Amino acid sequence: DVHLTQSPSSLSAFVGDSVTIHCRASQAIGTYLAWYQQKSGKAPELLISGASSLQSGVPLRFSGGGYGTDFTLTISGLQPEDFATYYCQQGDFYPWTFGQGTRVEIK
Amino acid sequence: EVQLLESGGGLVQPGGSLGLSCAASGFTFSNFAMHWVRQTPGKGLEWVAAFSTHDGVYYSDSVRGRFIVSRDESQSTFHLQMNRLRAEDTALYYCVKSTKKEVPRPYFDFWGQGAVVAVSS
Numbered sequence: 001d002v003h004l005t006q007s008p009s010s011l012s013a014f015v016g017d018s019v020t021i022h023c024r025a026s027q028a029i030g031t032y033l034a035w036y037q038q039k040s041g042k043a044p045e046l047l048i049s050g051a052s053s054l055q056s057g058v059p060l061r062f063s064g065g066g067y068g069t070d071f072t073l074t075i076s077g078l079q080p081e082d083f084a085t086y087y088c089q090q091g092d093f094y095p096w097t098f099g100q101g102t103r104v105e106i107k
Numbered sequence: 108e109v110q111l112l113e114s115g116g117g118l119v120q121p122g123g124s125l126g127l128s129c130a131a132s133g134f135t136f137s138n139f140a141m142h143w144v145r146q147t148p149g150k151g152l153e154w155v156a157a158f159s160t161h162d163g164v165y166y167s168d169s170v171r172g173r174f175i176v177s178r179d180e181s182q183s184t185f186h187l188q189m190n191r192l193r194a195e196d197t198a199l200y201y202c203v204k205s206t207k208k209e210v211p212r213p214y215f216d217f218w219g220q221g222a223v224v225a226v227s228s
Contacts, residue, residue, distance in 0.1 A: 034214045089152075092212060
């Protein structure tokens with residue numbers, strides 16, 4: 001199975017800060033990577049697919065990048081509604097797997 | 108508006124069976140693969156199974172031979188029959204819509220609210 005390792009596991013930041021979350025795959029997955037946001041008590045929501053394609057309705061402060069084994073999710077100018085847990089997911093190899101999550105908290 | 112409404116969760120003893128259903132609306136059901144993904148505090152998000160009318164059924168190794176996934180195109184419903192349940196199957200189970208009609212290389216663009224399955228004696 002493709003193992004996805006996210007870093008950091010958690011971070012604290014102020015409203016307005018920019019933060020970057022990393023996702024490393026145990027083998028190359030091209031750009032078959034998605035990012036999800038999960039707020040407490042809610043289901044995950046798809047933010048980005050294909051490593052960098054923003055889903056309709058997702059604010060432009062979210063951006064993704066990377067190829068192969070190393071990927072990033074950047075939030076430029078954190079807003080109060082962005083404090084949540086973020087997961088990466090690879091779609092290249094069966095079985096499809098998720099990272100362990102990065103919790104973004106208010107400082 | 109896409110909606111996915113799960114039902115059928117509950118408490119079951121180890122070795123028992125339980126069925127989950129997902130009622131889908133707001134999109135052309137037959138045009139998309141559907142998946143089940145489960146979540147636990149310890150293991151996080153785990154893909155479980157998928158079904159597409161275009162390329163069939165897929166299962167994770169942890170549930171293959173015990174779980175059966177099916178779909179009813181006439182009712183736009185998606186089902187997961189869970190047999191020989193184990194304590195490690197305890198989780199919140201999400202019904203999830205894929206962005207594409209085929210199962211492979213999925214992204215998950217809509218999720219249900221989740222159904223709790225608890226396996227305990």
